[in-house]
Every structure is written in C-alpha cells, then in structure tokens.
Amino acid sequence: MLFRVLKFVLRTRFSRPFLGFILLMIFYSIVISRAIPPTGISVIISYYIVGIVAFFLAMSLATGGVMVMKSDRDFLFTLPLSSRDLSIAIFFSQFIAYGVTVLLLFAYLSQAFSSALLLVDLVALALTLTSLGTIAPSMTTKGRVSASVLLALWTSSALLKFPFTPGSAFSGSVVYGTATLVVLAAATVTIAFRNLPHVELDMVKSMVRSSSSEIKAPNSYVGKSPVSAIYFMNLSNMSLAGRFNMAGTARYVSKRVKSTWVAAIASAGAAAYVAFILIAYGAVHFSAAPLPAQIIANVILGFLAFAFSQSAITYERIWLSLTSLPPATYFRNLIAAKVLSLMLILAPFAVADAALAYLGYAGALASMVVVAVVIPGFFVLEVCWAAFTAPIQVKGDDMLMPAQFNLRQMAAAVPLVAVMGIAASASGVLDIALIGGLAIWVVSASLAVSGGFWNSVVSRLTESGFV
Amino acid sequence: MTQSLPSASGTPNPCIELSNVSKSYGLVPALSNLSFAIPEGGRYALLGPNGAGKSTTLKLLIGSLRPDSGRVSILGSPPDSRAAKAEVGYLPEDALPYRMLSVRENLEYIGSLRAVGDLKNRVDYLLDALDLREYERSNVGRLSRGNTQKLAIALAIVHSPKVLLLDEPLNYLDIPTQEKVIAMLESLQGTHLVSTHIMSIAGRLTDSVVMISKGTILWKGAIDELKRMGSPDEPIEKIVARMMTGAI
Numbered sequence: 001m002l003f004r005v006l007k008f009v010l011r012t013r014f015s016r017p018f019l020g021f022i023l024l025m026i027f028y029s030i031v032i033s034r035a036i037p038p039t040g041i042s043v044i045i046s047y048y049i050v051g052i053v054a055f056f057l058a059m060s061l062a063t064g065g066v067m068v069m070k071s072d073r074d075f076l077f078t079l080p081l082s083s084r085d086l087s088i089a090i091f092f093s094q095f096i097a098y099g100v101t102v103l104l105l106f107a108y109l110s111q112a113f114s115s116a117l118l119l120v121d122l123v124a125l126a127l128t129l130t131s132l133g134t135i136a137p138s139m140t141t142k143g144r145v146s147a148s149v150l151l152a153l154w155t156s157s158a159l160l161k162f163p164f165t166p167g168s169a170f171s172g173s174v175v176y177g178t179a180t181l182v183v184l185a186a187a188t189v190t191i192a193f194r195n196l197p198h199v200e201l202d203m204v205k206s207m208v209r210s211s212s213s214e215i216k217a218p219n220s221y222v223g224k225s226p227v228s229a230i231y232f233m234n235l236s237n238m239s240l241a242g243r244f245n246m247a248g249t250a251r252y253v254s255k256r257v258k259s260t261w262v263a264a265i266a267s268a269g270a271a272a273y274v275a276f277i278l279i280a281y282g283a284v285h286f287s288a289a290p291l292p293a294q295i296i297a298n299v300i301l302g303f304l305a306f307a308f309s310q311s312a313i314t315y316e317r318i319w320l321s322l323t324s325l326p327p328a329t330y331f332r333n334l335i336a337a338k339v340l341s342l343m344l345i346l347a348p349f350a351v352a353d354a355a356l357a358y359l360g361y362a363g364a365l366a367s368m369v370v371v372a373v374v375i376p377g378f379f380v381l382e383v384c385w386a387a388f389t390a391p392i393q394v395k396g397d398d399m400l401m402p403a404q405f406n407l408r409q410m411a412a413a414v415p416l417v418a419v420m421g422i423a424a425s426a427s428g429v430l431d432i433a434l435i436g437g438l439a440i441w442v443v444s445a446s447l448a449v450s451g452g453f454w455n456s457v458v459s460r461l462t463e464s465g466f467v
Numbered sequence: 468m469t470q471s472l473p474s475a476s477g478t479p480n481p482c483i484e485l486s487n488v489s490k491s492y493g494l495v496p497a498l499s500n501l502s503f504a505i506p507e508g509g510r511y512a513l514l515g516p517n518g519a520g521k522s523t524t525l526k527l528l529i530g531s532l533r534p535d536s537g538r539v540s541i542l543g544s545p546p547d548s549r550a551a552k553a554e555v556g557y558l559p560e561d562a563l564p565y566r567m568l569s570v571r572e573n574l575e576y577i578g579s580l581r582a583v584g585d586l587k588n589r590v591d592y593l594l595d596a597l598d599l600r601e602y603e604r605s606n607v608g609r610l611s612r613g614n615t616q617k618l619a620i621a622l623a624i625v626h627s628p629k630v631l632l633l634d635e636p637l638n639y640l641d642i643p644t645q646e647k648v649i650a651m652l653e654s655l656q657g658t659h660l661v662s663t664h665i666m667s668i669a670g671r672l673t674d675s676v677v678m679i680s681k682g683t684i685l686w687k688g689a690i691d692e693l694k695r696m697g698s699p700d701e702p703i704e705k706i707v708a709r710m711m712t713g714a715i
Contacts, residue, residue: 213605213606213609214569214604214605214606215568215569215572215604215605215606218569218571218572218604219572219575220575221572221575221576221578221579221586222575222579222586222587222590223586224579225579225582226579226580226581226582228579229576229579229580230580233568233576237567239567256567256606315565315566315567317563317564317565318531319529319531319557319558319559319562319563320564320565320573320577320580320622321577321580322530322531323529323530323531323552323555323556323557324552324577324580324581325552325580326547326549326552327547330580395563455533455547458530458531459531459532459533461531462526462531462532463492463532467559467561467562467563
C-alpha cells in the first residue's frame with residue numbers, strides 16, 4: 001500500500017516534465033562530476049558553500065510549507081489509509097521538492113571536498129532542509145523568521161571556524177561538522193514525522209494569507225484618468241509578489257508594501273553595497289577587485305527583477321482590466337508602470353555604481369549600465385515572454401503547485417539564464433553591457449508596444465483559464 | 468458612443484449578435500456556427516448543459532476570445548472595440564477582483580479605468596446598495612466568497628453599462644442578498660444576458676431564453692413559451708432537461 005500511496009502522492013504533486021527535469025539534472029551532475037578535474041578546497045569555495053548552506057536552511061524554515069492540496073484534505077485524507085504510509089509519501093514528495101537539489105551539488109563539491117563524508121553531509125543536509133520545510137507551517141511567522149535568522153547565524157559562524165555548525169563540514173571541521181549535520185537531521189526528521197499526520201496547511205496558504213485583513217492606508221483613485229490610475233496603483237504601493245525558486249521548488253508569495261518603504265530599504269542596501277566595496281577593496285583603487293561584488297549584486301537584482309516579472313501578469317484580472325481598456329493600451333502602461341516601480345529598487349544601486357565609477361573603481365560604469373538598462377529591459381522581456389508562453393493566474397490559496405508546471409510553463413525561466421549571463425559578463429565590460437542592454441530593449445520594447453502581440457496574449461490568457 | 472440605429476426594414480438593430488460563429492480550442496470544437504441575436508433591452512438567459520459553450524460565448528462577447536470564423540457584435544461594434552467595451556459590463560463565473568486591493572480601491576480603480584464620472588458617489592452608492600460599506604477597507608484576498616461575489620457584481624456595473632453579461636450572478640450569495648441583487652439587476656436599464664444552470668434564477672432575472680448545446684443553438688424564445696411546451700404541472704426544469712437531451 002505504501003508504494004501505491006507514494007506513487008499517487010508523487011503523481012498528484014509533480015508534473016512529468018518536472019520529474020524529467022530532475023532526472024536530467026542528476027544525469028548532468030554525474031557527467032559534470034566526471035568531467036571536471038579535482039580542484040581541491042579553497043577558501044573562496046568554502047565561503048560560498050557555507051553561505052549557500054546558511055541560505056538554504058534559513059529559507060527552508062522561513063518560507064517552507066507542506067505540499068498538501070485542498071483535494072488532499074477533501075479526499076485523500078478522508079481515505080482509510082495508514083497515517084504512517086501517508087506521512088512517508090508526503091515526506092518523500094517534500095524531499096524531491098526541497099532536498100534533492102542539494103544532492104545535485106555533490107558533483108561539484110566532490111571536486112573540492114575529497115572527504116568520504118561528503119555524501120553523508122549532503123544527505124543529512126537534504127533531510128534537514130526537507131524537514132524544516134515540513135515543520136515551518138506549524139510555527140508562527142515571528143517564530144519562523146526568528147529561528148531562520150538564528151539558524152543562518154549559527155551556520156555562518158562556521159566562517160569563524162566554530163566547528164559545531166551545519167556549515168562546518170565545508171569549512172575545515174569535517175568530523176564535527178558532519179556530526180552536527182547528522183544530529184540536526186535526526187532531530188528535524190523526528191519532529192517532521194510527528195507533525196506530518198496533523199498537516200492541514202497547504203503549500204502556499206500561510207504565505208498568501210500573511211497579508212493583513214484591512215488595508216491601513218488605502219489609495220483613492222477618484223479623479224484619476226485611466227492611464228494615471230494604472231501608474232498610481234503601481235507606483236504608490238508595490239505588490240511584493242513573485243514566483244520564487246528555493247531549493248528546487250518554486251512558490252508564490254505576495255505582500256503589499258508602500259513604495260517609499262521599498263525605496264528606503266533599497267537605498268540602505270545600496271549604501272551598504274558601496275560601504276562593503278569601499279571597506280573590502282578600498283586599498284586597490286583602479287583595479288578590477290570589486291568585480292565579484294558587483295556581479296553578485298547584479299545577479300541578485302536580476303533575480304529580483306525576474307521575481308517581479310512573474311507577478312506582473314499572474315495577479316492580473318483580465319475580466320476587469322481588459323474589458324475596460326484595449327489590451328495593448330492597458331499592458332503597455334501596466335508594464336511601464338511596473339518598470340518604473342522596479343526602478344525604485346534599482347535606481348539606488350545604479351547611483352551607487354555611478355558613485356563607485358566616480359571614485360575610480362573599475363567595472364562600476366558597466367555595472368551601472370547593467371542595473372539601469374539591462375535588468376529593466378530584461379524585466380519587460382520576461383513579462384512579455386511569460387505572458388505569451390506560460391500564463392499562470394494566481395487565483396487564491398488553492399492554486400497550481402509549481403512542481404505541476406508543464407514544460408512550456410517551466411520554459412518561462414529560460415530568459416533568466418540569458419540575462420544572468422549578460423549580467424555576469426557585462427558587469428565589468430562596458431561594451432557588453434551597452435550592446436546587451438540595447439539588444440534586450442530592442443526585443444522587449446518591440447513586443448511591449450505591439451498591439452498584435454497583446455491581442456494574441458489576451459487569447460492565450462483566456463484559454464489558459466485567466467478570469 | 469455607438470448608437471443602435473434602426474435597420475432599413477425599420478426593426479431595431481440587435482444589441483448582441485453572433486452570426487455563424489465557430490470557435491475551437493485546439494482540436495476541440497466549442498462553438499459551431501452559432502447564431503443568435505438579442506434586441507436592445509432584451510433580458511435573456513443563456514442555457515445549456517455543461518460544455519455547451521456558454522462561457523466561450525460570453526468570452527467572445529467581451530472580446531477576450533476571437534472567433535475562428537463568423538461575426539460577433541455588440542451594439543454594432545466589434546466586442547474588442549473601445550465603443551463596445553465602454554458599454555459592456557461583465558461578471559464571470561467565480562469572479563476574482565484584485566486581491567491586493569481593498570474593496571473600495573477595486574471599485575475606484577476600475578471606475579477610473581472606465582472613466583466613470585462622479586466616481587466617489589457612484590462607489591458610495593454601490594457600497595451601500597450591496598452592503599459592502601463595512602468591508603470597504605478590507606483586503607479582497609480576505610473577503611468571504613459571498614462578499615467577493617457582491618464586489619464582483621458592483622465592479623461589473625460600476626459604469627452603468629448598457630449591456631450586461633452575467634455568468635451565474637447569484638453564486639455564493641445568501642438568500643436575502645440574492646433578493647437584493649435581483650431587485651438591483653431588475654432596476655437596471657439595458658440588455659442583459661445571464662448564463663445560468665438554475666431555471667428559477669433565469670425566471671427571476673430574464674424573460675427569454677437562448678438554449679445552446681454542443682456549440683450550436685437549440686432553441687430561442689420566451690420563457691412562457693418554454694413553459695407551454697410541457698404539460699401544465701411539469702416543472703420547467705424537466706422541460707429544459709428534455710430539450711437538452713433531445714427528447715423534445
């Protein structure tokens with residue numbers, strides 16, 4: 001019976017393309033592990049891995065959830081099945097969603113970490129990630145965030161050579177670090193299995209419902225023209241919503257925040273970015289030393305733009321907007337407004353890069369072009385691409401699970417690879433940044449202003465079940 | 468603004484018209500040479516079994532789908548024209564307003580997109596008329612299904628449309644609210660096309676029927692005429708069921 005339950009649970013949570021993609025990645029990682037010559041452990045790799053482990057652990061706990069759908073609560077959980085079988089099946093599906101990505105790292109890490117304990121480390125880490133994601137819904141939001149921060153700090157303390165952390169196995173303390181990971185995995189798996197029979201929350205409910213029930217400072221649209229209403233809505237508040245990918249699975253989160261807050265936080269982030277570069281690389285003026293920091297900042301901003309692009313259409317209500325205005329008029333202005341709101345986040349970083357360029361740091365000018373031109377252009381392109389290829393509407397709490405996406409919907413992330421490449425390679429080279437930015441804008445602007453394109457998008461949205 | 472001018476024969480032009488309309492989703496046909504017309508001021512129910520093509524018909528009428536062949540017009544204009552959009556109000560089944568906005572923000576935002584004059588008073592009127600006043604600042608994502616439906620109805624009529632297309636408008640509403648909405652819809656001027664499975668609702672909101680099945684027209688006429696097709700004591704649902712299954 002366990003096998004049948006397991007098969008049913010997997011089939012109802014993961015699309016075949018998604019499972020195929022996972023298998024492809026496993027195959028790819030095996031090939032890579034054979035192809036890349038051993039490099040040995042380096043301080044930089046060690047720092048990166050500890051950072052990744054801290055990030056994954058914190059995110060698993062902060063944003064975790066159980067892949068249980070409404071139909072499970074209505075039908076599957078009412079069947080006379082063994083709760084043990086059900087728990088194992090759900091845990092295994094959680095493992096595929098949360099944990100398996102970490103195992104894929106084995107191919108790369110085996111080049112750097114020759115320790116025989118590496119596989120044990122990664123299995124323990126994968127089990128811990130899976131369990132934390134399963135435990136998360138039973139905690140309060142404050143508890144989850146606090147525990148995530150503590151977990152991240154504890155893991156990061158490996159960088160200070162503290163041996164008993166989940167990251168220590170990757171920073172020199174192999175035995176103690178592995179032992180810590182194994183104990184942590186055993187503890188979290190035990191708690192997870194205690195929680196699983198009482199699972200009630202679905203994967204996204206806790207996040208989607210985190211918004212308050214009353215809008216504290218509502219906007220007034222009285223007296224606004226149709227076009228100015230679109231800009232006012234998108235510029236006064238930001239819907240921090242998007243499809244996030246975390247440890248192999250994606251999810252939607254949404255939160256309405258005042259734009260001024262977002263701009264203030266972005267400005268603080270940009271100031272911290274400048275301060276970091278000045279402190280870390282201050283002694284090496286006119287060199288290319290800041291490049292890694294710029295690349296990381298630009299890649300993060302690129303991901304942010306991608307996350308924003310996913311929410312541009314998914315939360316749209318075409319029965320209201322497109323029965324009020326022609327599609328091309330509405331979408332052109334909507335995208336322009338959303339690019340401007342994205343610029344509230346990007347602009348402080350562009351200014352920061354300009355300041356660094358003024359101070360003489362190499363690559364900062366190119367980085368500024370990436371932030372101010374390439375990433376906004378990518379945003380427009382991604383909105384158009386996602387609307388055309390893979391429209392998915394977020395209707396409510398009981399929505400499509402990301403792992404159930406079909407191949408076309410999964411392809412929505414393809415441009416992200418291109419822009420990451422441009423963001424990384426153009427960060428230090430002004431010519432690439434300018435040419436890349438120009439190319440992206442030519443394509444994206446052509447699509448965004450095309451009436452025929454948006455008319456075909458409307459049909460696609462409607463046929464995809466948009467309301 | 469499009470006017471419905473009398474035709475050469477003197478009869479008024481139809482307000483809603485579908486002429487030989489066909490529409491497929493890939494290889495699956497949804498509508499096949501569907502033709503019917505509804506005169507200005509007409510109150511029609513769109514009936515049909517599941518999968519008959521009712522929702523597709525409504526989506527063609529609001530211009531979010533285009534027919535593979537045939538012609539669709541609203542007040543003489545294509546449904547995706549500005550002229551038609553200005554005059555049409557649409558309520559889909561399981562309508563979803565913007566969930567990140569409050570009730571009032573939804574009404575004001577859509578009212579602004581539709582350039583509704585005296586918007587504040589119009590919104591105030593709708594909030595009171597549909598008992599939404601106490602929820603005006605509420606996040607729509609947190610509303611009950613019934614209140615969401617009331618808001619959706621308000622959004623469909625915020626611009627006082629001349630043509631109202633409603634898909635199961637009374638879904639999720641409690642009985643007192645149903646009566647309130649029925650009274651409100653009855654008081655509205657214009658042409659109404661109501662898609663529903665429930666004959667009692669069709670009887671309250673409309674006086675005529677367009678019945679479709681498998682994407683083609685099955686029958687069109689007055690509800691009274693429909694009743695006369697059965698025996699005197701026969702419930703109208705039975706008559707409709709017999710027609711849909713081809714027994715009449």
